[in-house]
Amino acid sequence: MTRVHAFGDDVLGELDAVGLAARIQSRAVSVAEVVEAAIARAERVDPLLNAIAHPAYERARDEARSPRGGFFAGVPSFLKDNVDVAGMPTHHGTDAFTSRPRRHDGDFARMFLATGLVPLGKTRLSEFGFSASAEHPRLGAVRSPWDTDRSAGASSAGSAALVAAGVVPIAHANDGGGSIRIPAAVNGLVGLKPTRDRLAQDKLMRDMPVRIVSDGVLTRSVRDTAAFYREAEKVYRELRLPPVGDITRPGRARLRVAVVTSGVGVGASPEVADLTLKTAQLLEELGHRVEPASAPVPGSFPDDFLLYWALLALALVRTGKRRHGRSWDPGRLDNLTLGLARHARRNLHRVPLAITRLKRSRRVTAELFGSYDVVLTPTLATETPLVGHLDPTQDYDTIMERLLGWVAFTPLQNASGDPAISLPLATTSSGMPQGMMFGAAAGREATLLELAYELEEARPWARIQD
Numbered sequence: 001m002t003r004v005h006a007f008g009d010d011v012l013g014e015l016d017a018v019g020l021a022a023r024i025q026s027r028a029v030s031v032a033e034v035v036e037a038a039i040a041r042a043e044r045v046d047p048l049l050n051a052i053a054h055p056a057y058e059r060a061r062d063e064a065r066s067p068r069g070g071f072f073a074g075v076p077s078f079l080k081d082n083v084d085v086a087g088m089p090t091h092h093g094t095d096a097f098t099s100r101p102r103r104h105d106g107d108f109a110r111m112f113l114a115t116g117l118v119p120l121g122k123t124r125l126s127e128f129g130f131s132a133s134a135e136h137p138r139l140g141a142v143r144s145p146w147d148t149d150r151s152a153g154a155s156s157a158g159s160a161a162l163v164a165a166g167v168v169p170i171a172h173a174n175d176g177g178g179s180i181r182i183p184a185a186v187n188g189l190v191g192l193k194p195t196r197d198r199l200a201q202d203k204l205m206r207d208m209p210v211r212i213v214s215d216g217v218l219t220r221s222v223r224d225t226a227a228f229y230r231e232a233e234k235v236y237r238e239l240r241l242p243p244v245g246d247i248t249r250p251g252r253a254r255l256r257v258a259v260v261t262s263g264v265g266v267g268a269s270p271e272v273a274d275l276t277l278k279t280a281q282l283l284e285e286l287g288h289r290v291e292p293a294s295a296p297v298p299g300s301f302p303d304d305f306l307l308y309w310a311l312l313a314l315a316l317v318r319t320g321k322r323r324h325g326r327s328w329d330p331g332r333l334d335n336l337t338l339g340l341a342r343h344a345r346r347n348l349h350r351v352p353l354a355i356t357r358l359k360r361s362r363r364v365t366a367e368l369f370g371s372y373d374v375v376l377t378p379t380l381a382t383e384t385p386l387v388g389h390l391d392p393t394q395d396y397d398t399i400m401e402r403l404l405g406w407v408a409f410t411p412l413q414n415a416s417g418d419p420a421i422s423l424p425l426a427t428t429s430s431g432m433p434q435g436m437m438f439g440a441a442a443g444r445e446a447t448l449l450e451l452a453y454e455l456e457e458a459r460p461w462a463r464i465q466d
Contacts, residue, residue: 001431002148004048006041007166007465014465016221017075017169017228021116024074031074031118035064038076038120041167049165051142051158053081054088056121063118070116071231072170077112079172080159081122082129083202083215085109093125093155095138095332097324106202108215112172115231123158123171125179126392127334128316130309131399132182132407133390134158137334141387144187146432146464150384154182156218163218164188164464170224174205176213177309178379178410181422183218185379185435188424188461190219190452193410194229195442196417198244200236210308210358212414222452223248225421229445241443250457251450255373257283258293263408265302269382272434275426276378279436282425282459283376293375296368297412301361302404304354305411307347313340339396361415362442369418369441374451379422379435381408413439421448424461433462 007014011029023029039057046052060076067074079085082092084106089099105113113119124142126134134157135141142157144150145165152161156173160183163171173180175193184191193214205213219225226247233244259280261273268276284290317337321328330338344351368375382405390402413420419442422435440447 003464004045004145004148005165005464006045010037010040012037012041012166015169017072017219017224018221020075020169021072031067032064034074035060035076035118038168042120042162045145045165045167048148049143049145049152049161050140051123051152051161052121053091053124053158054122056088056119059087060118060120067118068113068116070114071227073116075117075170076120076168077117077171078120078123078159078162078168079109079112080125080156080174082125082174083108083172085119085122088122092128093134093136094127096320096329098327107200108202111200111232111236114235115228117170120168123162125155125158127337128313129155129176129179130313130340131155131336131390131392132178132403133385135387135391137393143387144384146187149386150432151186151387151390152183153186153384154179156180156183160184160187160189160218163220166465170217170219170228172215173218174213174215175414177414178407180216180218181379181410181420181435181437182407184422184424186384186433188433188464190222190225190421190423192216192225192421192445192448193413193419194445195241195419197238198241198445199232208312209355210415211417222449222456226449244445244449247446247449247453250454251447254287254289255451256371257288257290258368258372258375259290260293260295260375260377262295263377263381264295264297264305264411266381266405266408268378271428272378272380272382275434276376276436279425280376282455286454286458293372296364297361298357298364300357301412304357305415307344307350307354308358310340310344311351313337314344317341334392335394335396336392336399339400358415361412362417365412365416365418366441373440373447375439377409377437377439379409379437380406382406383428383430383434384432409437418442419445419448421452423452423455425455425459427462
């Protein structure tokens with residue numbers, strides 16, 4: 001087990017994004033010093049983590065000389081390589097086409113950067129975000145800094161690895177089946193998937209028949225996540241949702257909490273189920289009312305979600321040349337993407353009903369949240385797999401069986417559009433972080449953040465540098 005991190009006695013120290021912003025604002029450190037320290041950290045650990053898709057260090061140095069405003073002015077960060085950033089290519093984790101640098105920021109990047117964050121580049125993901133492990137056939141896997149023999153988890157793996165290793169305190173992630181929450185869970189981070197439409201999104205995400213993808217951030221502290229949503233709301237506000245507001249402390253209300261250890265077709269392993277029940281016990285000790293419950297999903301949900309996921313792959317394969325130009329070569333797609341596309345082609349007659357049922361999942365969760373304020377589940381069904389377990393060069397059936405056995409709890413909120421947060425409250429017997437997930441009704445991010453503050457205070461999470 002090899003643990004890797006970049007924490008040290010430079011100007012970044014062990015500060016989170018809020019703490020670093022305060023030091024910059026007070027002029028205790030300069031933006032240039034902070035950016036140089038982050039670049040040095042990235043260059044030190046990325047050869048072991050393989051997390052950076054496109055470094056943009058000279059741009060960051062230029063911006064440090066004249067940083068934009070915003071609460072996070074001067075705080076270094078990264079964006080995931082599936083959103084457009086002016087001057088950087090967008091490769092979506094694939095070799096199937098060659099991307100030129102984009103001329104303009106996408107809608108999400110425009111909002112993200114308006115908070116003052118300084119982009120050092122873009123991070124690696126699995127091909128088009130389809131796999132829960134970013135393992136590239138040619139470039140290799142993104143590895144967890146907690147154990148470089150293990151996956152950094154899901155398509156936001158690169159961002160998670162860099163935040164967990166201390167390169168930057170906050171980075172962009174997005175989540176179409178768990179890819180904010182999964183890498184948070186396996187890397188000891190806070191990962192909030194917001195309510196659908198909470199944040200600005202690029203057109204590709206907005207045009208989906210069921211808008212399962214939500215953008216957000218990965219952080220090491222609850223206050224960083226809360227501050228990001230507060231500041232993002234100043235830039236972009238969805239008026240149909242209640243505001244998140246400025247959440248800075250635990251809530252006073254005692255909550256009704258349902259505990260579920262049976263996932264979408266698959267239950268948690270004995271160890272993970274036990275860790276979840278220990279988290280439930282902590283909630284009871286804090287005065288919350290906790291009850292066991294069943295997974296609130298119909299039996300058709302796993303097949304429906306997989307078919308919809310496959311439909312997205314088929315759409316990408318069929319429209320690749322139109323979207324990406326002459327360089328498009330579907331022969332360079334990995335086995336997971338091609339297998340998903342085949343699955344969709346063979347089952348196109350089932351797609352309309354699957355989409356209808358997925359859209360109805362909001363009604364299912366709304367009924368659940370008529371009885372409970374929060375639902376507790378493990379974020380993942382088992383401990384983090386070793387690199388190679390989800391290698392996309394394996395045959396499709398093997399990869400899919402292994403994916404479904406691991407990612408059993410996160411997809412529901414992607415279909416329903418409800419918010420959910422993964423918190424690093426547990427540690428497995430092998431010393432790996434194991435996230436616990438809390439879901440709430442649409443628009444209730446404030447409830448989740450208040451509970452997260454309380455749990456962070458009651459059970460401070462393990463730190464990689466310790």
